Amino acid sequence: MDVSVAIVQLRQSSFADRHLSSPRDYDVYLVNHPSSSKQYPHGYLTLPRTKSFNAEGASEAALRFVSRLSHRLAKRAVEVPQWSTQCSRMRVNIASCFYIIPLLESESKSVRVIEKADFYNLEELLHVCLNRDDRIETESKHLIIRLEEWLGEQQARSAHFLASLFMRAPAHQRLRICVHNPAYSPVQSLHCFNIVGFSRVSDASKKSSDLEEEVKKGNKARVQMIRLEKYDALIINPIFGSGLRCHGSVFRPEYYANGRITRQKSSITSTYNGELWAQRYPLHKAAYDGDALLVKTLLNQGINPNECDSDSWTPLHYCAFYNRLKAMQMLLNFSASSVNIPNKTGATPLHFAALNANEYMVQLILSHPDVKIDARDKDGKMPIDHCKSVPRPEWQAIARMLANWTTVEKIQMDMMDGGNLMLPLNKGTDTTADDLKTLMCTELEMQADSSVCNLFAVWICSKRLSLQLKGDHKVLAHLKKWDQNVAKWGHEDVSVGEDRPRLVFRRDAKATLVQEEKAPLNERALILLYEEARENFLKGLYFCNDNDTILLAALLTRIIFGFDHKITDKTLPTVLPHHKIVQLKPTIAATIKKLQSCYNKQTTVNTLALQKQFLKICWSLTIYGSTFFETLLFMNKPIKDTLPVHAGINDYGLHLINSANMSLIITLPLKSIEFSHKPENPYINITSRSTGYALTLRTPQAGMIANLLKQVQLRVMK
Known part of the structure; x- marks a missing residue:
């Protein structure tokens, strides 16, 4: 059996300088071989190799090899699995093995350095291996990278690993x-x-x-x-009763690897907690693991996707380096993600993707409209520079892709579930809302002319104003004059600072409940409608009785927290409208008990089925599907009053909700409404024949209310 040997020395300076040891504190013994092929014109470096003969074990062979180089015996030979997972290891022919011989710097001086062999710094070796430099033989590259991974894995499992490996006396x-x-x-x-x-x-x-x-x-x-038939076997524990301690009280340096988990002392006793990094940076850990669903959940909980961990890596860096495509797509689809944030070496996620020749990852990052393909790291290198110098097909293909990349102008379309899509502006400045709607329906697997697609429209939204675009409206033109539109129609909220517009794909204000109930909703359409209904419910805009409120909250709890969740007062803000929590505060314990009982009765397991059940309950509300405007109400009949309200308009009628306590004031059926509005006038007068109400709404969007009432009435009358 072939035995590859890594003689690794730990520099003594690492003990005195700091508590963390980095790759630069390790040196690995390599042998320089002369050139024997065109692949290695200048020679190449390899790890030492030997063979185990007859009944000799691989560890004895490794120790025998080292004894030839040193006048003293090595402490131990520890096997390093050549593959990170057992599955990978089972797929290879196990005709070779890999052992590490740990030495301290003082001990390594006794190693006889043969001609054309020397100790090389591990940090420099990793850089050479990751850049696919031909100075190191291919198998040795793999083993060096695996050695670095193994050191990190073992430290995560045991706080005493390095001390046991380098400093513990031999057996x-x-x-x-x-x-x-x-x-x-x-x-x-x-x-x-x-x-x-x-x-x-x-x-x-x-x-x-x-x-x-x-x-x-x-x-x-x-x-x-x-x-006497008493003899079988004797098992000896050689340290029983010897008084030996399991762990010696020695100084233990910790291990650090660039881009890996940062390990810190987690208590006064210096015991190491390998989960500290994952607990502090859950989004980074999810990106590292490639868990796209967890990434989405954490983003929806408000975790910053642009936060740098202690190694200055963002979650996008981890996805790019470890080729986590689905997690990267989830991050790029999130509107707040920045694709060009550099780490402490100046490398962006695109640098990492190009460095590792991950073709699909490079394409995915390039699809983002804000990506900078000419970004330079601290060495002055662009992503293409990491590929041009590597004479291998994969890297050369990436280099050609980056060199020939022509930036197609794209625009971001947000969705109600927190995701987004980057849509190409195929017609440039002439791209219309219908063009983008068609692209969205195609991406979401809806037919562009189907009844499902007709439920949605393209909106421009900001904190002070939301406008639904007509099909022939040119999107870029409306975005450019957004400040003028906000000044003209936006609500007067002086607390709002920057009012950046964004495109949103959401429910059409003119869509009717009948249309929605008859449409064959696919999964994506149902999720978008559910998310919009959930948002309106939590804002208190979907007024309903107490029983429906508890049922909707129970469904949300099941969807968000799954089974076996213990509802507490901390759970309520995520499943109940704020005004309801305030109203029920004197009886909050009874409310939690009632909600827990309703939650426990839910037997549906499938999340999509729960979302559909939530949506169907919302369909039963007369206020469902309303488009809301913030207005000031002047009531003339039956009483005189003035108060701020949310005015909601749908195919049922006009709904007025008190903004102070979110209580429903009145619903005026659409067929009984008569209204009048003068152009450029912030007032709209409304009367209802069936209820006798006469009122005036004051808002800069009075013209929009009048226009929407007119269009909805025409659609309902058909």
Whole structure:
């Protein structure tokens, strides 16, 4: 069997300078071979290799090899799995193995450096391996990278790993006493006499006459025990009763690898908690694992996708480096994500994707409209520079892709579930809302002319104003004059600072409930409608009775928290409107108990089915599907009053909600409404024949209310 050996020395300076050891604190022994092929014109470096013969174990072979280079025995030889997972390891032919020989810097001085061999810094070796430089032989590259990964994995499992590996005495020195059953194998007894008595002059005679006497006694005892049918086997614990400690009280340097989990001391006793990084940076951990669903959940909880961890990596860096496509797509689809944030070396996610020749990852990052393909790191290199110098097909293909990349202007379309899509502006400045709607329907697997697609429209939304675009409206033109539109129609909220517009794909204000109920909703359409209904419910805009409120809250709890969730007062803000929590505060315990009971009665398991159930309950509300405007109400009949309201308009009628306590004031059926509005006038007068109400709404969007009432009435009258 071939045995690859990594003789690794830990520099003594790492103990005094800091608590964390980095790759630069390790040196690895490599052999320089002369060139023997065109692939390596200048020679190449390899890890030392040896063979195990006959019954010799691989670890003994590794120690035997090192003993040739040193006048002293190495402490130990530890096997390093050549693959990170057992599945990968099972797929290869196990005709070779990999062992590490740990040495301290003072010990490595005794290693005889043969001609064309030397110790090389691990940090520099990793850089060469990751850049696919041909100075190191291919198999040795893999083993060096695997060595770095293994060191990190072992430290995450045990806080005492490095101390045990580099500083713990070898096994034969830790063996204080060995007690044998005289009936045990005399061969094993001889071995123990050789080990225990090796350094004791007084015990030297045991290797001759005394040992022969021990063997005779053992043979007699074995014969007697076999005769009595008592002899089977003896298992020896050599450290039982010896007083040895499991872990020595020695200084333990911790391990650091660029781009890996940062490990810190987690308590006064310096015990290391390998989960500290994951707890502090859950989004980074989800990106590292490629868990797209968890990434989406964490983003919806408000975690910043642009936060840098202690290694200055964002979640996008981890996705790009480890080729996590689905997680990267989820991050790029999130509107707040920035694709060009550099780490401390100046590398962006595109640098990492190009460095590792991940073709699909490069394409995915390039699809983002804000990506900078000419961004330079601190060495002055652009992403293409990491590929041009590597003479391999994968890297050359990436280099050609980056060189020939022509930026197609794209625009971001947000969705109600928190995601977004980047849509190409195929017609440039002439791209219309209908063009983008068609692209969205195609991406969401809706037919562009279907009844499902007709439920949605393109909106421009900001904090002070939301406008639904007509099909022939030119999107870029409306975005450019957004400030003028906000000044003209936006609500007067002086607390709003920057009012950046964004495109949103959401429910059409003119869509009717009948249309929605009859449409064959696919999964994406149902989710978008559910998310919009959930948002309006939590804002208190979907007024409903207490029983429906509890049922909707129970469904939300099941959707968000799954099964077996214990509802507390901290749960309520995510499933109940704020005004309801305020109203129910005196009886909050009873409300939680009632909600818990309703939650426990839910038997539906499928999330999509729960979302559909939530949506169907909302369909039963007369206010469902309303488009809301913030207005000031002047009531003339039946009473005189003035108060701020949310005015909602749908195919049922006009709904007025008190903005102060979110209570429903009145619903005026659409067929009984008469209204009048003068152009450029912020007032709209409304009367209802069936209820006798006469009122005036004041808002800069009065013209929009009048226009929407007119269009909805025409659609309902058909």
